[in-house]
Amino acid sequence: VRRVEDLIPFFNSASSEAKASFGDGSVFIERFVDRPRHIEIQIIGDGKGNVVHLWERDCSVQRRHQKVIEMAPAWTLPMELRTKLHADAVRLTAAAKYKNAGTVEFLVDAEGRYYFIEVNPRIQVEHTVTEEVTVIDLVQAQFRVAAGASLEEIGLVQDRISVRGVAIQCRVTTENVERDFAPDTGTLSVYRHSAGFGMRMDGIGYSGMTITPYYDSLLVKYTARGSTFGETLLRMRRALQEARIRGVKTNIPFLLNCLTHPQFESGKVTTSFIDENPDLLSISTSRWNFADRSQVDMKRVGFVEKLMRYLANLAVNGHPAALGADPTTLHKISSDVFTPTAPKTAPATADPYSADFPKGGWRSVLLKEGPKGYAKRVREHKGLLLTDTTWRDAHQSLLATRMRTKDLLGCAAYTSEALDRCFSLEMWGGATFDVSMRFLHECPWERLEQLRAAVPNVPFQMLLRGANAVGYTNYPDNVVYKFCEQAKKSGIDIFRVFDSLNYLDNLKLGVDAALAAGAFVEGAISYTGDVANPAKTKYNLEYYVNLARELQAMGVHSLAIKDMAGLLTPRSASLLVSAIRKECPELPIHVHTHDTAGAGVASMLAAAEAGADIVDVAIDAMSGLTSQPSLGAMVANLAGSRLDTGLDPSMVGPLNSYWETVRSNLYVPFESGQLSTLGMHVLTAAPSSPHRYVPFESGQLSTSSDVYEHEIPGGQYTNLLYQSRQLGLSAKWPEIKAMYAKANLLLGDIPKVTPL
Structure with missing residues (x-):
């Protein structure tokens, strides 16, 4: 209060505020000190009447009573005055037999x-400057005193405590100075400090850390030490200028404005320093703007840092267009490829179940009779139905999901004819969504809509990661619901919903969202272990049957056995399908596997014999290894039997030739170039390949039956193999697989899905 007439109104205002806040209107009246300096004495006592001081700190740079910059000692105060302050602080706390570190x-x-203000009976944020100039660990001293040690026992004798040099501390906070120091939030995209001699940083920040609005905005404390105030000041300025904290705004430009102000440089600042110098808050026009450009303007990120990030990405991941492939594979080459056409001759054999096949394709049944009617028709169907995964999981497993929409459209019209009797085409979801945007720079929604227009008669199937939708984190429920609604409108007919750990709550969200969209919902059971091996008891038949029962209760229209790593042997496939068929007689059973061990076709045949209605396969040129079993092999093995697929090999042959052409030349230097596992009828030879997918091939030349030991999922197997080669670890591939198996056991032998 500066004027007498203001005393009563101000008193009443303060009393009313106290009454409203605490129920007591009592107010302390203190002496007004104009433009003071805030000096605090660090003391420590042992509770036995022994107290020592560790000199003083100058904490005068404050904003609204919140300290901003502190220094030790208060070197501009006369020594006589400093000595009096020390003596009074020690006398006060010794009389109280003070025990602990504290500040007077x-x-x-x-x-x-x-004038005395208060005693803070705790360690202060700014204790670091005292530690730097006295070389005494205050935190450790507190523990030792609390354990019963006397000051003398821990070496704290007043005559031995001296100061060396000057220390300054700056509190770096996540605040927007130009918005009245409003807390800023976000993720730290860059978090790098300028360390070095005489610099200390106290904080727990890191790149990727999320800054929330729920806690104090203090991010890190910078403490500089030097033999003189001027040396310390230069060291602190350099550290703040070279700090790189991006993703949120900080007060670093404001701190630099303070540190370079003539009044601060003189060492004689008061608690009114910031209020009297409003220019300290002008950040956009500050000469320190360049030092913190990303915090002032996120669009002005340093060119050098962008270049370094790009080079680091190249070093780890390779060129985004070729993943580190030989430069010659990037040359522009004619992209003309073989386009399949319908054969002019009639099929050699008649379809024994032509009367059972719906006119207009299976999608017409789904659209006309709805999901439940479709499920019923599938169960009534006599032969084995197939799902072709070429458009999704096959190229995810073999080509790192890099298949372009253009190449899918190249055979789409013919696919609708050749595979018109398939249960579905798996063509969307999971990694295809992510890779389309990040690597191919395509819109996954446009891919879906364009392919839907080209293939109107075969149901489209997608993979939905439960609560993760097609992302890599849990999304709010309304996001998952809206996504499923839009996917259904854009052309998805069948949602295969899974959770990598078979967590029912996550599965239920995905199932409910897909059901709400009016789609056909397939509840997936992620398979691991071996139900045919009595020694493996964690994931036994009872475990999977219980999951099937839970999914049936959720209202799914069919059940999927999702064998991500290709662990289903013919015997285990037969046991598992039989058990689930017995528990859920009315639901179609759909089996998915990978051919990593080379037993995929045999396992799918066994599953079909045991009662599976649908199995996943891939066009021959895109089958085998970590992909799905061969479509051609399944067609040929079941031709003329009670499980005949109804597909015409002469129609599938040209489609296989197309995919051979698109994929070929990976093995040209070593093999004949024939990629498929089944020598199907090919109408015409494919011209020279455009090489476009060579960089994304894993280079795997054979099946690998050790998958039953390490259980690595198909897509992850090829990615991990490629990455190990990039890192020069080709010779250690067997060891990597062995360590993967050990890591799996350490994590509790969990189901494993690409990506983990």
Whole structure:
């Protein structure tokens, strides 16, 4: 209060606020000290009447009573005054037999008169400057005193405590200075400090850390130490200028404005320093703007840092267009490829179940009779139905999901004819969504809509990661619901919903969202272990049957056995399908596997014999290894039997030739170039390949039956193999697989899905 007439109104206002806040209108009246300096004495006592001081700190740079910059010692105060402050602080706390570290705080006016404020009975944020100039660990001293040690026993004798040099601390906070220091939130995209001699950083920040609005905005404390105030000041300025904290705004430009102000450089600042110098808050026009450009303007990120990030990405991941392939594979080559056409001759054999096949394709049944009617028709169907995964899981497993929409459209019209009797085409979801945007720079929604227009008669199937939708984190429920609604509108007919750990809550969200969209919902059971091996008891038949029962209760229209790593042997496939068929007689059973061990076709045949209605396969040129079993092999093995697929080999042959052409030349230097596992009828030879997918091939030349030991999922197997080669670890591939198996056991032998 500066004027007498203001005393009563101000008193009443303060009393009313106290009454409203605490129920007590009592108010302390203190002496007004104009433009004081805030000086605090660091003390420590052992509770036995022994107290020592560790000199003083100058904490005068404050904003709204919140300290911003602190220094030790208060070198511009006369030594006589400092000695008096020390003595009074020790006398006060010794009389109280104080035990702990603490701070006795004073205000010092321009005439050198000082006034006691309070004792803070704790360690202070700014204790670091005292530690730097006294070389005494205050935190450790507190513990030792608390354990019963006397000051003398821990070496704290007043005559031995001296100061060396000057220390300054700056509190770096996540605040927007130009918005009245409003807390800023976000993710730290860059978090790098300028360390070095005489610099100390106290904080727990890291790149990727999320800054929330729920806690104090203090991010890190910078403490500089030097032999003189000027040396320390230069060191602190350099550290703040070279700090790189991006993703949120900080107060670093404001701190630099303070540190370069003539009044601060003189060492004689008061608690009114910031209020009297409003230009300190002008950040956009500050000469320190360049030092913190990303915090002032996120669009002005340093060119050098962008270049370094790009080079680092190349070093780890390779060129985004070729993943580190030989430069010659990037040359522009004619992209003309073989386009399949319908054969002019009639099929050699008649379809024994032509009367059972719906006119207009299976999608017409789904659209006309709905999901439940479709499920019923599938169960009534006599032969084995197939799902072709070429458009999704096959190229995810073999080509790192890099198949372009253009190449899918190249055979789409013919696919609708050749595979018109398939249960579905798996063509969307999971990694295809992510890779389309990040690597191919395509819109996955446009891919879906364009392919839907080209293939109107075969149901489209997608993979939905439960609560993750097609992302890599849990999304809000309404996001998952809206996504499923839009996917259904854009052309998805069948949602295969899974959770990598078979967590029912996550599965239920995905199932409910897909059901709400009016789609056909397939509840997937992620398979691991071996139900035919009595020694493996964690994932036994009872475990999977219980899951099937839970999914049936959720209202799914069919059940899927999702064998991500290709662990289903013919015997285990037969046991598992039989058990689930017995538990859920009305639901279609759909089996998915990978041919990593080379037993995929045999396992799918066994599953079909045991009662599976649908199995996943891939066009021959895109089958085998970590992909799905061969479509051609399944067609040929079941031709003329009670499980005949109804597909015409002469129609499938040209489709296989197309995919051979698109994929070929990976093995040209070593093999004949024939990629498929089944020598199907090919109407015409494919011209020279455009090489476009060579960089994304894993280079795997054979099946690998050790998958039953390490259980690595198909898509992850090829990615991990490629990455190990990039890192020069080709010779250690067997060891990598062995360590993967050990890591799996350490994590509790969990189901494993690409990506983990």
